[in-house]
Amino acid sequence: SGVNQTLPRINPKFISYFLRTQAHQDWMMAVCAFGATMASLNQDIVKLINVPVPPIDIQNKIVGLLSAYDDLIENNKRRITLLENMAEEIYREWFVRFRFPGWQEAEFEKGLPASWAVAQGDDLFEVVKGKSYSSEEISDHLNGGRPFINLKNFNRGGGYRSNGLKYFRGEFRDRQQVNRGDVVMAVTDMTQNREVIGRAARVPYLGETDGIISLDVVKISAFSWPDLFTYAHLRYSGISEALKELANGANVLHLKPDLIGKQKYLVPDTPTVEEFVKLVEPFYEQIEKLEQQIDMLEYTKNQLLPRLISGKLSVENLNIQFPPSMQSDKSDNAAEAAA
Incomplete structure (x- = not known):
């Protein structure tokens, strides 16, 4: 035109x-x-x-x-x-x-x-398994539920990812609760490159109610040293590289929680850990x-x-x-x- x-x-x-x-x-x-x-x-x-x-x-x-x-x-x-x-x-x-x-x-x-010293993990900390759940028990919104630490809360390579948080409404055991400073580890992985499994994260402040860990996650509670050292130890010692190789599965990788405690871990003296x-x-x-x-x-x-x-x-x-x-x-x- x-x-x-x-x-x-x-x-x-x-x-x-x-x-x-x-x-x-x-x-x-x-x-x-x-x-x-x-x-x-x-x-x-x-x-x-x-x-x-x-x-x-x-x-x-x-x-x-x-x-x-x-x-x-x-x-x-x-x-x-x-x-x-x-x-x-x-x-x-x-x-x-x-x-x-x-x-x-x-x-x-x-x-x-x-x-x-060097000691077996079972002598140093307790590994607590997470809660199995149904899709009806979890939500993207609070809705009266509790923060639910799941696989999406782990960054690739380790560390906590806040925007993966879900909320859980259902029964759980007291031992499956987590709060600020607790150390958790992924024992399931959807990435075939093993970028999440065996990696640790440190739970941040979740609000007035404690969080719950899912079946894809374990809580690692040390018997004697501070949780912060446990986190650093799991993140930076190279143990996660050994743990991820123990995972198996065709489409979804799984790490048996018992294997975490079977590994050998360095045990520094208490004053050095505290410092x-x-x-x-x-x-x-x-x-x-x-x-x-x-x-x-x-x-x-x-x-x-x-x-x-x-x-x-x-x-x-x-x-x-x-x-x-x-x-x-x-x-x-x-x-x-x-x-």
């Missing part, structure tokens, strides 16, 4: 945020599953996606606001990684390379400090605070996301300071405009 149709300017990050909204995710699942035995995505479905496109300055403000949350979250994650690396390095320096405080004057026998815990405990306290901040930032961002994308929450009159992650984008746009 000879009429020039100018396409609206698009900020790619705005599209990215739109695709993350729950409304869009629900629409995609409904369309993909319609008339099919298995949900699938194809080019025809992609063409049906209807994206709301406000003016570019509104898009930029929305992206700027949401990116500020993402930047804070990523910054906290980097700080957590740094703190964890520091704790691991101290552990390895003391208990792998044996350069603990006073090591120069210590006596060694057969490669170990004379006051240290280590005193040194690294502030690291883990800071890690827990940063993880709580991440959870709050994620929650707030997820509450804002659909309202911003839909336009229900207006940003037109807001003076938004663009975060550092957007500065390069603005520079690129300026250079493009100048060209």
Whole structure:
């Protein structure tokens, strides 16, 4: 017809945020599953996606606001990684390379400090099996249930993952309860690379009620040394690498809990363990605070996301300071405009 149709300017990050909204995710699942035995995505479905496109300055403000949350979250994650690396390095320096405080004057026998020992796990800690459950007993929401520590609460390689938490309503034994500081280990794994099984995590503050461990998890309670040392020992000594190789199964890997106690573990003297815990405990306290901040930032961002994308929450009159992650984008746009 000879009429020039100018396409609206698009900020790619705005599209990215739109695709993350729950409304869009629900629409995609409904369309993909319609008339099919298995949900699938194809080019025809992609063409049906209807994206709301406000003016570019509104898009930029929305992206700027949401990116500020993402930047804070990523910054906290980097700080957590740094703190964890520091704790691991101290552990390895003391208990792998044996350069603990006073090591120069210590006596060694057969490669170990004379006051240290090696013992079987059964003599050092108790392994408590988790609770079997039915799908009707667990939920994604509290609904009067208790926090349910399950396989999704483990990061690959170890450590706690808060957004995998479920809630349990059912009967359980007192021994299957966990609270802040308890050490848990995954004994099931869906990843064939064995990235979760045999890995330890430290339970954070779960609220006013204790949590419950699922059948895919065990609680490891030491008889004499602090739980924090148990956690560091399981995370950084290399024992998880040995344990994961003991798991078996075709599609789902399983580690028999009894095998955890059959392994040999290093037993440092009590003063060294206590000094280590005193040194690294502030690291883990800071890690827990940063993880709580991440959870709050994620929650707030997820509450804002659909309202911003839909336009229900207006940003037109807001003076938004663009975060550092957007500065390069603005520079690129300026250079493009100048060209």
